Amino acid sequence: MKTTIFPPANTIADKKHISAGIGNILSLILAVNYLLAFVLLLSTSVHHGHGGGMGAGPGNAINLYMPSFLILFLLLILFHLISLFQVRLPVRLIVVIGFGQVISGTLALGLLLFSRQSLSLLQTVYPGTTLLIISLALSILSGMVMIIKQVRHGHFFEIKSDSRNISAFPLPMNRYKNVRLIGEGGVGAVWYAERIGDGVPVVVKVPRRDDEKTGMSFMQEINIWKDLEHTHIARVFSANILPVPYIEIEYLPGSVAELNTPVQLEQALGIIRGLVSALMYAHARGVIHCDIKPTNILLTAEGIPKLTDWGLARSGSSRWSVEGFSPTYASPEQRKSHPECKFSTDIWQTGMVFAELLTGKADIPSGKEPVFLTEKGSLILSILQKCMAIDPTERYPSVQALSDDLSHIIIRE
Structure with a gap:
C-alpha cells in the first residue's frame, strides 16, 4: 500500500494540543496587554476632553493619534480573543483573523516607530511602551504563522460544500474517471471512482470540513487504518493529507x-x-x-x-x-x-x-x-x-x- 509515512496519531495530537495551548496563552497575554493600553488611553482621552482647551503640543498629539490607537488596540483585542477558538473555526475565518492581526499590528507599530509624537503620547500614558512594541511584533508574527500554517497545509483551498456536484471532487481528474458521489456523513464525503491507470474501481473518502479538528481526526484515521491488513477489513490502497486529505479504499458493492x-x-x-x-x-x-x-x-x-x-x-x-x-x-x-x-x-x-x-x-x-x-x-x-x-x-x-x-x-x- 502506498501512503505517506506519519508519526503515531497520538504523538501528533499531543504536540498539537501543546502547541495550541501555548498559542492560546500568548493570545490571552497579548489581549490583556492591549486592553490595559486601551483603557489607559481612553481614560486619558476622557480626562483631556473634560479639561477643556486643545492647545498645541500634547493636545494635538491626542487629537491626531488617540482615535487610531484606540481602534487598532480594540481590533487586536478582538482578533486575539477570537483566535482562542481557532480549532473550531472555519479555515477562511482563521486566515482573516491572521491578516487582521498582521495589518492592525503593523499599523500600530508603524505609528509608534515612525512618529515621535505618537511614541511620546504612548510613553506618557502607558509605562510599558517597550513591552507594547514587543507585543505588536508578536501579534504580527502570530498572525503570519496562522496564515502560513493554513496555506502550507493546503487547508485554505477549501473543499466545496456542494459535494453533490462532480466539480466538488477535490482530487485531480486525470487520476480517476466515472466519479460519482455515493455517500455523505457529518464529517466525510464518499466517492466512487475508477482509476485511469488500471481501471480498478475504488472508493475515495475526503473530509467535508476543513477545520483543524476534522483534519486531526482524519489524520488519526489514516494512521490507524493504513496498517490494518485483514481479510475482513476494507483495504486501503493509498492515503495522504497533502495537498488534500483523502483515503482511497477498495470498492465493495x-x-x-x-x-x-x-x-x-x-x-x-x-x-x-x-x-x-x-x-x-x-x-x-x-x-x-x-x-x-x-x-x-x-x-x-x-x-x-x-x-x-x-x-x-x-x-x-x-x-x-x-x-x-x-x-x-x-x-x-x-x-x-x-x-x-x-x-x-x-x-x-x-x-x-x-x-x-x-x-x-x-x-x-x-x-x-x-x-x-x-x-x-x-x-x-x-x-x-x-x-x-x-x-x-x-x-x-x-x-x-x-x-x-x-x-x-x-x-x-
Missing part, C-alpha cells in the same frame, strides 16, 4: 445496512464471524473501532463482510472523540457524561448488529422472538445477552472468547 432483516441464521453467523475475526486482529494490535454498525460493515459480491470507516477508532493512548456518534448502536459507556470507548464497547456493538440481523430490530432482544425459541436459539440469546451486558465487566472478556462461543454454535448446525 454492498453493506449489511442494505440487507432485508431478519436474515437466515446461517447468513447472520457468517457476517458476525467475519466481523469478530476482524476485531480479533484489530484488538490484538491495540485498535478499537468504536463505531460498529450495519453501514460500516461492507459486503463483497460473494457476501464476505469487511469492516470499514475507522474514523472514530482509537489506538493505544489516543483520545477518543464522540464526533459522528451513532446512538442506536452506542454502548452504555459511550452514552455517559464522560464517554468512553473500550474493547468491550466493540463487543456490545457486535452484539447489537447480530441482534438486528436475527430480529430486524437494533435493540436488546427480549428472548421472546421466534428465532430464540429453539435450543440453538437459546444458545444464541445467551451470547447476545453476554455481549450486551450493561456492565462492561460482565461482557465477554475478549472477542476471542466471543469467537469461541460462536464456533460452538456453528459446529452444532
Whole structure:
C-alpha cells in the first residue's frame, strides 16, 4: 500500500494540543496587554476632553493619534480573543483573523516607530511602551504563522460544500474517471471512482470540513487504518493529507445496512464471524473501532463482510472523540457524561448488529422472538445477552472468547 509515512496519531495530537495551548496563552497575554493600553488611553482621552482647551503640543498629539490607537488596540483585542477558538473555526475565518492581526499590528507599530509624537503620547500614558512594541511584533508574527500554517497545509483551498456536484471532487481528474458521489456523513464525503491507470474501481473518502479538528481526526484515521491488513477489513490502497486529505479504499458493492432483516441464521453467523475475526486482529494490535454498525460493515459480491470507516477508532493512548456518534448502536459507556470507548464497547456493538440481523430490530432482544425459541436459539440469546451486558465487566472478556462461543454454535448446525 502506498501512503505517506506519519508519526503515531497520538504523538501528533499531543504536540498539537501543546502547541495550541501555548498559542492560546500568548493570545490571552497579548489581549490583556492591549486592553490595559486601551483603557489607559481612553481614560486619558476622557480626562483631556473634560479639561477643556486643545492647545498645541500634547493636545494635538491626542487629537491626531488617540482615535487610531484606540481602534487598532480594540481590533487586536478582538482578533486575539477570537483566535482562542481557532480549532473550531472555519479555515477562511482563521486566515482573516491572521491578516487582521498582521495589518492592525503593523499599523500600530508603524505609528509608534515612525512618529515621535505618537511614541511620546504612548510613553506618557502607558509605562510599558517597550513591552507594547514587543507585543505588536508578536501579534504580527502570530498572525503570519496562522496564515502560513493554513496555506502550507493546503487547508485554505477549501473543499466545496456542494459535494453533490462532480466539480466538488477535490482530487485531480486525470487520476480517476466515472466519479460519482455515493455517500455523505457529518464529517466525510464518499466517492466512487475508477482509476485511469488500471481501471480498478475504488472508493475515495475526503473530509467535508476543513477545520483543524476534522483534519486531526482524519489524520488519526489514516494512521490507524493504513496498517490494518485483514481479510475482513476494507483495504486501503493509498492515503495522504497533502495537498488534500483523502483515503482511497477498495470498492465493495454492498453493506449489511442494505440487507432485508431478519436474515437466515446461517447468513447472520457468517457476517458476525467475519466481523469478530476482524476485531480479533484489530484488538490484538491495540485498535478499537468504536463505531460498529450495519453501514460500516461492507459486503463483497460473494457476501464476505469487511469492516470499514475507522474514523472514530482509537489506538493505544489516543483520545477518543464522540464526533459522528451513532446512538442506536452506542454502548452504555459511550452514552455517559464522560464517554468512553473500550474493547468491550466493540463487543456490545457486535452484539447489537447480530441482534438486528436475527430480529430486524437494533435493540436488546427480549428472548421472546421466534428465532430464540429453539435450543440453538437459546444458545444464541445467551451470547447476545453476554455481549450486551450493561456492565462492561460482565461482557465477554475478549472477542476471542466471543469467537469461541460462536464456533460452538456453528459446529452444532
